[in-house]
């Protein structure tokens with residue numbers, strides 16, 4: 001019977017050091033291999049040129065490196081790049097590079113498909129297959145960093161967890177991936193440049209506060225009226241706005257970080273004065289920023305972006321109430337890479 005080899009990147013540095021000691025080698029060899037696996041993103045044991053051939057063979061006999069493979073890369077006319085990423089079990093997720101004048105942002109996936117059912121989101125139509133491992137999240141970032149250097153002559157500057165999946169439903173692995181991304185033994189990025197965007201899982205938002213995480217939080221709110229939010233994000237029936245607000249209050253008390261809300265204004269759904277008034281009321285408990293995101297219709301056109309008059313109303317009312325507001329134009333629409341469009345169509 002064939003023995004299933006273990007993914008070597010599931011081991012911590014300490015476990016790798018212990019493994020080498022058990023093999024009668026020096027613990028230091030574990031450091032060397034660990035550096036190849038993370039800092040140098042080695043795709044195979046053969047790449048580890050300062051490790052002896054014998055040791056490389058021994059590693060090959062015991063482990064695999066389940067590196068992702070960028071199956072298909074699409075480049076938009078606006079510089080956006082979308083990667084269809086094949087995982088070791090042949091499942092596919094997508095990640096996106098979004099360049100602007102001042103930054104290059106990676107939008108990464110945290111799950112294959114999604115267990116939530118947001119009505120406006122293409123990913124929701126894919127059944128959740130599984131959570132991504134920390135190394136699969138890390139690899140998406142490395143792939144985009146490489147593409148950023150190659151096509152935009154600069155390294156990646158920011159990361160948002162806004163691709164496929166709900167990151168707080170895969171919290172432990174997301175946390176481990178961020179540890180690697182921010183560690184000097186990984187990519188050494190500042191956690192302040194990382195945003196975890198959630199549809200709002202109250203219990204996990206409190207856990208993040210307790211864990212004293214250093215990255216930023218954004219909440220996909222889309223409505224501050226329970227009935228409306230439940231109609232477009234059905235899981236709001238389980239975690240209503242009161243619970244979400246209470247968790248965010250807890251988060252703010254612990255971190256003193258301004259809260260960012262992602263918000264789309266849809267025609268006939270949340271484009272009335274009462275909707276923006278409810279949003280203002282919801283934002284009152286802490287300094288807040290609202291990103292009004294341009295929407296990209298998915299196939300059936302049930303959800304359509306509201307007209308510019310409604311957007312202007314939101315901007316005016318929010319500003320009049322001292323709430324920071326930005327209007328975000330979508331990128332990569334021609335390659336289905338824009339927000340809410342990730343659905344493995346490529």
Ligand code: SF4
Pocket residue numbers: 114115116117118121122123124163164165166199
């Ligand atoms: S918007 Fe996010 S949480 Fe909602 S279904 Fe899509 S991927 Fe899942």
